[in-house]
Amino acid sequence: MVASSGPLIQSKEPKPQMGKLGPSAPKQGKEGSKQKFMPPADIIIKSVEKESPGADGRRYAAAVGFMERDKKAKTIQIGNTVFIITPPNGPQVELHIASVESPNEIVQRLKVLPNTLKQLGIKKVVTYSDNPAIKKIATQTGLPIKMNQSQRMVGNQMKPTYQFEMDL
Numbered sequence: 001m002v003a004s005s006g007p008l009i010q011s012k013e014p015k016p017q018m019g020k021l022g023p024s025a026p027k028q029g030k031e032g033s034k035q036k037f038m039p040p041a042d043i044i045i046k047s048v049e050k051e052s053p054g055a056d057g058r059r060y061a062a063a064v065g066f067m068e069r070d071k072k073a074k075t076i077q078i079g080n081t082v083f084i085i086t087p088p089n090g091p092q093v094e095l096h097i098a099s100v101e102s103p104n105e106i107v108q109r110l111k112v113l114p115n116t117l118k119q120l121g122i123k124k125v126v127t128y129s130d131n132p133a134i135k136k137i138a139t140q141t142g143l144p145i146k147m148n149q150s151q152r153m154v155g156n157q158m159k160p161t162y163q164f165e166m167d168l
Contacts, residue, residue, distance in 0.1 A: 038100060040075050040082045041065065047082075047098035051131075076116055081109040085122070092124040093117075103133065107140045114143065118168050125166045128152065130159045138164055 038046075044064055045057035064084055067073035074088035081099035099106050117125060129135075130152070138145045145166045152161035 036080075038080050040077050040098075043077070043080055043082045043100050044084075044098040046100050050100075074120075076113070078109045078112060078116075079105060081106055083109075083113060085117075085125075089121075091122060092126065093122050095125050095127040097127070103137055103140075107137055110137070110141045111143065114166070114168050123168055125164075125168065127164045128161055129164070130154055130161045132162070134164075135162050 041061040041064075044061040048055050048057035048060045064073060064075065067086070068075060068088075071088060073084055073086045076083040076085065080101050081097065084096040084098065085093040086096075087093065097106070099109070101109070135147060138147060143166060145164050148163045148165075150161055150163060151158045153159075154161070
């Protein structure tokens, strides 16, 4: 019996993969043109610079890269959204989101994220944000996310902060 070495005809089109660790394939946009796929570092840079004007997105992306290299973080890219989880191998992780996509697309990415996290053995996700728009996004996912509001030190001042928790 001869074992197959794979398909004889290889497609030149990449296969789309939702919830894949690392890069995923481009997908069709609303106008029928292909969405431009971006590397994780570029997404992180653009997201940080958009959310925090004056912040050095390259420095943050480099820090994430070093943390990933040292196995202190893991990135999960779905479309043009990058989820950064720390620590990468515990049952409870802290989640950070970097995205260049619209809020509606981020909602769709968050809906499929729990399946990937469960595959990694993660049982609970926690994240924080001082952006009220994130509360709206979390609600729109329909996922069982617990939300609390508190105060947290951001820079040199106390700011209202939302804490989000989800058991997987």
